[in-house]
Amino acid sequence: MxxxxxxxxxxxxxxxxxxxxxxxxxxxxxxxxxxxxxFPLAGNGGYSVRHYGLDLAYDPGTKRxxxxxxxxxxxxxxxxxxFDLDLSGLTVKSVRVDGRTAxxxxxxxELVVTPHKTLRRGAAFRVEVTYGGVPADVTDPDGSPxxxxxxxxxxFVAGEPQGAMSWFPADNHPLDKASYAFEITVPKGxxxxxxxxxxxxxxxxxxxxxxxxxxEPMAAYLATATVxxxxxxxYKTASGIPVYNAVDPRExxxxxxxxxxxxEILNWETKRFGPYPFSAAGAIVDHAPDVGYALxxxxxxxxxxxxxxxxxxxxxxxxxxxxxVSLTSWQDIWLxxxxxxxxxxLWEEQHGGQSAxxxxxxxxxxxxxxxxxxxxxxxxxxxxxxxxxxxxxxxxMALQKLRTAxxxxxxxxILKSWARGHRYGNGTTAQFVALSEKVSGKxxxxxxxxxxxxxxxxxxx
Ligand code: ARG
Ligand code: ZN
Numbered sequence: 001m002x003x004x005x006x007x008x009x010x011x012x013x014x015x016x017x018x019x020x021x022x023x024x025x026x027x028x029x030x031x032x033x034x035x036x037x038x039f040p041l042a043g044n045g046g047y048s049v050r051h052y053g054l055d056l057a058y059d060p061g062t063k064r065x066x067x068x069x070x071x072x073x074x075x076x077x078x079x080x081x082x083f084d085l086d087l088s089g090l091t092v093k094s095v096r097v098d099g100r101t102a103x104x105x106x107x108x109x110e111l112v113v114t115p116h117k118t119l120r121r122g123a124a125f126r127v128e129v130t131y132g133g134v135p136a137d138v139t140d141p142d143g144s145p146x147x148x149x150x151x152x153x154x155x156f157v158a159g160e161p162q163g164a165m166s167w168f169p170a171d172n173h174p175l176d177k178a179s180y181a182f183e184i185t186v187p188k189g190x191x192x193x194x195x196x197x198x199x200x201x202x203x204x205x206x207x208x209x210x211x212x213x214x215x216e217p218m219a220a221y222l223a224t225a226t227v228x229x230x231x232x233x234x235y236k237t238a239s240g241i242p243v244y245n246a247v248d249p250r251e252x253x254x255x256x257x258x259x260x261x262x263x264e265i266l267n268w269e270t271k272r273f274g275p276y277p278f279s280a281a282g283a284i285v286d287h288a289p290d291v292g293y294a295l296x297x298x299x300x301x302x303x304x305x306x307x308x309x310x311x312x313x314x315x316x317x318x319x320x321x322x323x324x325v326s327l328t329s330w331q332d333i334w335l336x337x338x339x340x341x342x343x344x345x346l347w348e349e350q351h352g353g354q355s356a357x358x359x360x361x362x363x364x365x366x367x368x369x370x371x372x373x374x375x376x377x378x379x380x381x382x383x384x385x386x387x388x389x390x391x392x393x394x395x396x397m398a399l400q401k402l403r404t405a406x407x408x409x410x411x412x413x414i415l416k417s418w419a420r421g422h423r424y425g426n427g428t429t430a431q432f433v434a435l436s437e438k439v440s441g442k443x444x445x446x447x448x449x450x451x452x453x454x455x456x457x458x459x460x461x
Contacts (some may be wrong), residue, residue, distance in 0.1 A: 027118040030083035032110045034173045038330040038383040039161060041109055043173025044084040049073045050124075051178050052220075054168050057185040058192070058227050060154045065090070066132040069168050073125055080119040085169035086220075087111040088147075090133040097127050111169055129169045138163045141383035149291055153248075154190060154227030156288035158295035158302050161330055161383065164220035174326040175426060177217035184225050185209045191230040193246045195223060195298045197280045198234075214298060216278055217424045219326050224297040226284045234282075237263045239270075242280050244300065248287040254306035255285045261309050265316050265347075272346065273317070274416040277324035277423055283312065293387075296340070298323045310344045317343030325422040332429045333386045334377045334452060338395015339415075345396055360400040363393050368457040378429045378452035390455075398451035405447055406440035414439045 030046025033039075053070035071085070088109045095104045097115035105112045111129070119125050135148035135155075140162060147163025149156045157167065164170045171178075184192035188206050196214030203209075214223075230246035237243060243262055247255055262281065270276050282300040291304035294311055296318030303311065321343075322336035345356040354362075366372045375381050377394045385391070403411040414436050418427065421435070433448050450458045 027079040027081035030080055032084045032107075032112075034175055036173060036330055038386065039173070042086065042162065042330075043176055044086065044110075044171050045076075046078065046080045046083050047073045047075045047119075047125075047171070048176050049171045049178040052168065052170070052180045052223075053183075054180065054223075054225070055183045056167075056192075056225055058155065058225075059187065060150075060190060060227060061187075063134045063150050063155075064132065065135050065148065065167060067130070067168060069127075069129045069131070071127040071129070071169070073127065073171075075119045075121050075123050075125065077121050079121050082112055082114045083119075085111045085113065085127070085129070086165040086172035087129075087131070087169040088138060088165045089136040090131045090166075093130040093132065095127065095129050098125055102127075109165055127169075131169070135166050138166050142385075142387055144292060144387075145290070149288065151228060151286060151288045153229045153287075154186075155225075156228075156286045156291055156302065156304060157224045157226045158291075158293075158297060159221040159223060160295055161221055161386065164223055167225070168220075168223070170220040172220045174219035174221065175328060177219050177326060177424070177426075179216070180212075180214040180218055180223060182212040182214075182225060183209060184212070184227070186227050189229065190227055191232060191246055192225060192227045193230070193244070193284050193300065194225045195280075195300060196278075197242060198244060216298075216324075218298045218323070222296065222298040222323055224284065224295075224300070224302050226286060226297075226302055228286055230284075233259075237266060237281070239267075241266065241276060242282075244280065244282040245285070247283075247285040250287045251285045251306040255283075255303075258307050258309045258312045259283055259285070261312060262316075265309075265313055268347070268350070269313075269317060269320065269343065272343075272412065272415065273320045274419045277319060277419070281316075281319075283307075296322055296336075310347070313347045314340045314344050320419045324424055325419060326426045328426045328428045330383065330386055331379045332427075333380070334391045334395035334398070335427060335429060335432060337387070337392045338377065338399060338452075341392045341396035342399040345400070356400050356403070360397050363397060366457075370457075373455060373457040375455045376453055378448075394451070398448070401447055401451050402436060402444070405444065406436065406442060410440045 033041040034043035051072040055068040057066045095102045100116040103114040137145040137147040137149045140146045147166030164172050182194040186192045192210040194212035199211040233245045278299045280299045284302040288304040294303040296315045301315035317340040321339035345359040349355045372389045
């Protein structure tokens with residue numbers, strides 16, 4: 001891990017009024033990444049973002065995206081001479097910092113910005129980046145497309161773990177969460193769906209602009225601006241949460257039964273996990289057969305096809321586990337996927353299906369040679385493995401082991417305190433283990449070591 005900042009600027013000599021020479025504090029270059037072991041260049045050092053204002057225009061015909069990102073940020077404990085944003089592809093037209101033209105260069109996914117003057121430590125600053133082009137999606141280590149993925153009628157937009165940088169300049173690591181405002185202009189007849197609450201929708205001169213507001217903190221990978229020809233359904237749940245569903249007509253009939261469960265899923269998950277963390281909910285059901293996955297985009301998951309109920313339960317469980325409580329490091333991805341998978345097992349158990357223990361037993365029957373046991377749940381080894389079964393299924397199995405070890409009462413207390421204690425923030429595996437021990441008063445080191453800390457099939461279920 002290197003979260004250090006590199007010393008770039010030469011220490012300057014300044015004359016004080018007394019005439020003695022003193023060394024001014026050396027200004028630094030913010031590191032190009034946060035040192036995540038799996039994605040070392042993800043995120044950037046030296047500052048953190050408070051808010052992204054993303055002004056986008058997309059033409060599904062030419063597939064061209066034009067953007068202006070206004071980023072409000074604050075420097076950390078060091079004066080900052082240069083800093084990076086993550087951006088891949090596209091053409092940068094201008095960068096301004098605090099209203100003044102800034103110098104910039106590009107190295108791979110790093111947009112390196114040199115403001116007209118050094119940013120003082122602890123200071124708020126504003127970056128405006130104007131850019132455009134035909135976005136190229138990012139290919140993840142597991143071979144999946146990620147980011148701005150063009151479809152036959154728009155774009156499927158989902159950024160886990162890296163793809164945000166294919167459509168806006170960002171501090172692209174879940175450690176740096178911020179609020180977002182989107183203003184997305186598309187040709188009339190198309191719908192642009194982002195996160196949070198729809199503030200307005202206006203059509204003039206053949207174009208429609210959608211303004212969306214995501215006030216609670218969000219990791220960059222959870223942002224979306226999915227565009228397509230959609231049927232729109234919006235309503236409020238009994239508890240007052242606005243639901244906005246955008247559905248590709250080609251998927252509408254098949255998606256209807258699962259979407260109809262959204263209010264009940266919200267209700268049920270709130271009972272199991274604690275208060276719903278966000279001020280909006282819903283779903284984007286696209287027709288994007290080449291994508292191959294759904295993503296828990298904040299408040300409003302995006303599905304590449306009509307989902308079944310289990311998938312909706314999974315993506316909505318991520319709103320607590322992954323979105324509100326975010327990863328500190330990608331190797332802890334089981335804190336997202338193991339939990340969302342366990343939510344599916346619990347839903348089944350409590351809706352007339354098999355018990356979570358039966359799901360556990362089913363998977364435990366997998367032979368020792370199965371990929372399920374190929375690497376440790378809590379450290380799958382590299383970005384290539386973060387979406388594999390040892391993370392999802394074995395992660396859920398670990399939670400079932402925890403549940404049987406501590407009992408239902410303590411187990412649900414643990415899940416709720418996890419969601420409450422790290423709400424809108426980040427968590428680590430070590431913190432989850434410590435919380436489980438604290439709530440239950442049991443020594444759980446061996447259990448977690450066996451179920452998330454090692455590879456290989458554990459001897460006894
Ligand atoms: N977090 C998503 C889910 O489990 C999966 C994202 C897969 N992304 C990828 N690039 N393979 O619902
Ligand atoms: Zn998931």
